[in-house]
Amino acid sequence: MSKFFKDMKKFRKYIGFSAKSSLKSEVAGSYLGWIWWILEPLLFMMVYWFIYTVIFRRTGEYITLYILIGLTLWNFFSKNLTSSVRIVAANKATVAKVYIPKYALIMSIMLQNGFKMAISFLIIVAFMIYYKVQLTIYVLWLIPIFITLFLVSFGLNCIIAHFGVFVEDLRNVINVVLRVMFYMSGVFYELVSRGTGKSVIPEPFATLLSKCNPMAFLMTSTRNCLIYSSNVGYKVLAAWFVLGILLAIGGVKLIYKYENSYIKVI
Amino acid sequence: MQEENAIEVKNLHIRYKCLRNTSIRNSLFKLKKNKAEIFEAVKGISFDVKKGEIVGLIGKNGSGKSTTLRAIAGIFSPDEGTIESYTESVALLSIGVGFQTRLTGRENIFLSGMLLGFPKEKIQEKMDDIIQFAELGQFIDMPVKTYSSGMFSKLAFSITVILEPEIMLVDEVLSVGDAKFRKKSGAKMQQLIKDANRTVILVSHNSDTIKRFCDRVIWLHEGEIKMIGKTAEVMPAYEEFMS
Numbered sequence: 001m002s003k004f005f006k007d008m009k010k011f012r013k014y015i016g017f018s019a020k021s022s023l024k025s026e027v028a029g030s031y032l033g034w035i036w037w038i039l040e041p042l043l044f045m046m047v048y049w050f051i052y053t054v055i056f057r058r059t060g061e062y063i064t065l066y067i068l069i070g071l072t073l074w075n076f077f078s079k080n081l082t083s084s085v086r087i088v089a090a091n092k093a094t095v096a097k098v099y100i101p102k103y104a105l106i107m108s109i110m111l112q113n114g115f116k117m118a119i120s121f122l123i124i125v126a127f128m129i130y131y132k133v134q135l136t137i138y139v140l141w142l143i144p145i146f147i148t149l150f151l152v153s154f155g156l157n158c159i160i161a162h163f164g165v166f167v168e169d170l171r172n173v174i175n176v177v178l179r180v181m182f183y184m185s186g187v188f189y190e191l192v193s194r195g196t197g198k199s200v201i202p203e204p205f206a207t208l209l210s211k212c213n214p215m216a217f218l219m220t221s222t223r224n225c226l227i228y229s230s231n232v233g234y235k236v237l238a239a240w241f242v243l244g245i246l247l248a249i250g251g252v253k254l255i256y257k258y259e260n261s262y263i264k265v266i
Numbered sequence: 267m268q269e270e271n272a273i274e275v276k277n278l279h280i281r282y283k284c285l286r287n288t289s290i291r292n293s294l295f296k297l298k299k300n301k302a303e304i305f306e307a308v309k310g311i312s313f314d315v316k317k318g319e320i321v322g323l324i325g326k327n328g329s330g331k332s333t334t335l336r337a338i339a340g341i342f343s344p345d346e347g348t349i350e351s352y353t354e355s356v357a358l359l360s361i362g363v364g365f366q367t368r369l370t371g372r373e374n375i376f377l378s379g380m381l382l383g384f385p386k387e388k389i390q391e392k393m394d395d396i397i398q399f400a401e402l403g404q405f406i407d408m409p410v411k412t413y414s415s416g417m418f419s420k421l422a423f424s425i426t427v428i429l430e431p432e433i434m435l436v437d438e439v440l441s442v443g444d445a446k447f448r449k450k451s452g453a454k455m456q457q458l459i460k461d462a463n464r465t466v467i468l469v470s471h472n473s474d475t476i477k478r479f480c481d482r483v484i485w486l487h488e489g490e491i492k493m494i495g496k497t498a499e500v501m502p503a504y505e506e507f508m509s
Contacts, residue, residue: 014380021377025368028409093365098381099340260342264282 004252011104019111034119041071041120048188060190062227065127069226070187070219072120076113077153077215078178083109084157085164085171088262095263102259103252106157110150128226136229145221145232148241152214155247162254165262184209185216211236272352272433272465273315273338279346280308280333307333309489310347317352320459320466322480322497324504329486331469335435338467351433367411371402371421374410378425392428399454400424401447420447427454433465434458477501 027033048067052058060066087105088095095102128135164170191201191210201209210216211233217240221232282305308330315321323331337344338351365374375396379389397406400421410418436455459466459479470476476483476497483500485493493500 010383013386017380017386018377021366021369021373024373025366028368094381096341098383100381263342 001249003256007101007104011101014100015104015107015111019108019115022108022112023115037116037119038123041068041075041123044071052188056189058189062131062133065124065131065133065227066223067188068120068124068127069223070185072117072124073149073219073222074182074185074187074215075120076117076149078182079113079116080106080110080153080157081160081174081178082171083113084161085174087161088165102161102255102262103154103158106154106161110154110157114150124226133227134229135226138225138229138231141221141225141232144237144241145218145225148214148237148244149218151244151248152240155244155249155251158251158255159247162251162258165265181213181215184213185219186210187219191216191220214240270317270352271314271350272317272319273467274350275314275334275338275347276312276349277310277347278308278312278334278337278344278349279306279310280330280337280342281306281345307489308337311484311486311489311491312347313484313491313494315465315467317465318462319482320468320480322476322483323467323469323486324471324476324483324500325486325492326508328488330489331486332437334486335437335467335469339435365410365422368409370408371400371406371410371413372397374421375425378422379429382426382429382431384429389429396421396424396428399428399450416444416447423451427451427458430458430464432463433467435467435469437469473501473505 030036032039045064045068048071049064052060052063052067083090084106087109088102091105094100160170160174186209191206210220217233217236221237224230224232311330311334313321323334325331336342338349366377369377372393375393376386376389380386400406400417400423402417402421405413405417410421413421436459456479458464459468466479468476468479480497482495483493483497483504484491485500485504493503
């Protein structure tokens with residue numbers, strides 16, 4: 001672990017700088033540049049809003065905001081994971097020539113996606129002002145929620161990055177798993193009905209989906225504290241927080257143990 | 267010459283475990299594990315490099331020279347044995363590390379330099395030297411993807427040589443750019459290598475280069491040290507062996 005902090009100190013600046021330059025190069029390469037970071041969540045929000053209200057003929061209070069929050073968190077999580085699965089191969093040129101702890105590459109990606117998530121959050125704020133949503137003290141729950149999101153993501157990313165080096169087609173598996181998770185997370189529908197307090201889907205799936213799926217739980221929590229000013233299931237949050245720390249430590253250890261053999265494989 | 271050791275290599279073994287990357291289908295249907303082939307590239311070599319010394323690594327293709335060099339640079343760790351290096355910046359002189367081709371040359375200098383472990387201030391300080399040495403002129407503020415291949419390698423070369431790491435590992439003397447730049451880079455390399463404080467490990471197939479620069483030579487043969495000693499002692503034997 002002391003190695004981790006030493007390396008962090010050494011590579012901290014590089015991580016920040018490389019994230020910044022990757023973002024810059026993304027802007028430089030595209031026609032609309034940074035406008036995409038705003039357009040993307042907005043357009044996808046409209047797609048799901050259409051499915052929910054027009055095709056399923058449902059209505060809901062703050063439904064646009066509801067979907068937007070879900071999408072913001074989901075995009076962060078899924079983009080990190082899809083990049084991590086082939087991150088070592090993608091950075092082959094660098095990895096083959098200098099030593100860099102491989103999780104530093106993951107951190108750089110997470111920083112980039114975190115920045116995009118922040119922009120997406122600004123849209124959420126704009127919508128909240130538009131809807132005149134009253135903010136309450138519950139907003140403070142966002143801090144532990146996001147720390148947990150980062151920890152769980154980072155841990156999973158490290159583990160996936162490790163196996164992604166050795167298993168070529170893990171990418172396909174990840175894509176399927178992510179798709180399943182997306183539909184199981186209630187990004188654009190309610191897992192638990194707010195009106196009645198009862199779950200929309202039968203047990204035991206409701207508990208399974210809303211608590212054991214970290215993304216579903218974190219999305220619901222974010223919505224609760226932002227829109228509905230209600231409390232967050234802090235026991236479940238604490239459990240995911242601890243699990244996130246364990247995943248992160250495990251992931252870093254895994255990478256340290258095997259990272260030197262990566263270059264011999266790719 | 268100081269007697270302090272800059273690098274100590276003890277009983278270094280490096281194996282390529284043929285950890286081939288596999289697909290899920292393969293691992294499911296081939297449950298019987300075919301014995302992992304182990305190829306030992308470096309078989310227990312030990313040597314010291316003194317501070318300020320210039321050591322040449324020679325040997326035929328596939329004798330483990332590059333592997334040893336990369337292990338010293340820390341790109342992969344030894345499977346057995348230890349490598350101790352007593353300085354901060356060890357850099358493998360390598361081309362175009364971490365370039366983002368959509369960004370300008372100037373930004374790439376930062377990116378590459380930081381990856382090589384130099385602080386931002388030092389890169390800033392050396393920026394003008396790098397740009398001047400690379401002969402890029404106003405192109406430095408254009409995206410790297412618009413560069414010609416010659417410009418690209420000139421920039422990459424300049425970054426490493428101007429930043430001057432304490433221990434330099436050189437895998438084949440690089441020849442980049444046009445005749446004029448080659449001459450200039452050759453002179454710069456010579457100046458860098460000759461600097462009394464710099465420790466250099468030089469891998470080359472060119473006997474003349476080795477004879478010109480190196481104090482000592484390590485001759486690797488199929489992963490083992492065949493001969494180690496003063497340049498004047500080792501080179502005749504090596505040349506005779508190779509002819």
